[in-house]
Amino acid sequence: MDLNLNIKHLEYFLTVAQAGSINKAAQALYISQPYLGKLITDLENDLGTVLMQRTRSGIILTPDGERFLSGAEAVVREARKLRTSFSQPALSPAPLIVSCTKWSHIMDSFIHVVQSHGHEPAFSHQLKEGSTEEVIDDVFSGQANVGVIHFDSRKSGEVKENLAAKGLAYHFISQVVPHIILSGRHPLIRDGKPVTLENLAPYGLVRYTGQYEDFSFQINCGSSYYNLNRSPKIVYLSDRASLLHLISESDFYSIGIHDFSGQRALYDLISVPVEGCSFMLEFGYLLPAGTAVNPVTEEFLSEVEKRLTSL
Template identity: 25%
Template structure:
């Protein structure tokens, strides 16, 4: 096994196809197939499951590719360090919850990239994947969202995985709905008022050492009609087009609400606190780009705080 073999495997994983990978890295398809078979035989694992839909990573393969990405990233860093004729490439990677104030910060952060080469990764995902991205995929930063009362469980998990966490924001979920929704015109909104409307939600909560069924019951109170959407853009489209929908969210910057004709309101019955915590490996040192993003995150947070 060598660095070239790792690059071949990562290319196949990225493309989901040996043929596409062969075109991308300019290697004959039979030779690429042979290399992967030899690699699997040498390691004693199955990296890819062959199917009619292409090359699919096995659980072992996901771990292998995650480690391969880390090695290739280290090789790139070494080359950048010692090849003076090669311009340094800016790198930034973060996994975050589906939160508008965070994506707003990321949008403003993108202006700071300038004209230098840059490789930027921003993934909206759940707690488990955010941790996995740091430990296995090679991401540098992550943001975890959880109920404040579970802070002890998450702190223990971070310590166990040699990660460190820094509180970004503590908040109570508010409601957003279209400005034409009857909910938006109510003087006071209570939990019982929501039963006639459609909730937009994503059901992927997680708390270490707690059964998923218990966490789901806690995070998703009974609503007769619910649409599960796991992509924030589509969630916003639904809210903007259907006045019968609502969603629980962390506070959103006023500018975004105006653009989508949405209204942000408190529910007097909801007093539960949540936390957004920035995580990274304990031995990881923040880069200039990391610090710039955190600055934008702080500014965005200030712009979305509101009182009634």
């Protein structure tokens, strides 16, 4: 047995065990799946035993894996205590308090920033998702120090005027083409038919509860007008995970934007541009006018801009 372990390897093993999947753990750790898979395999070879069974749906710990998990947790816990005991006392950094509309791209940006500060001895960051109106209210009332919203690009002037009247500064990020979100196993995909709003008319629409994103569901495509609010089959959901899971497991569809990180791997969902759409979705962020932005908020906004402008 030639053990060449370090604390980072143990932390990686714990992340895989907690995620139940090497793929999901690799995404959470921001490393490649092959690299993480090889690390686990090397660990098993060093120990001379199998720690986890690989299946199509993820991993299952073996009895030896369960024993190793218990020991690894204890070692990592003590190592963190040791690091903390030798760390110089420091004040908690200024918090990142975000209010945003429900987009995985924004959530992924928040997660990335939080993970990049995981080494710090203390912090308190928050993210709240809601409607555009709720985000505006959160920033206006001081419950959030930054808000990220989206709206019909044709309403940009009106939105800016309303925000200025509330003493809020608006900063443009990008304009994005609306996309149809559906399962890679959807009948239209399976039968090789065009993914258009016309062809999707018989199928169910899934959307978030709330009245503030209605514009996304009233779409002009060339000479055709589609009011998806009048679709015969509509399911209203309040959270993103439920919406994505329903689309993944059914022939329902929704309106969104280009793929987010892990969309295909985790949910087998694809995004198809709405052909001939007459408007764009505009994204921007809000700040109280004249307010300085703390460093971690700057990092978050930079990450959001990078993700949204690359679509």
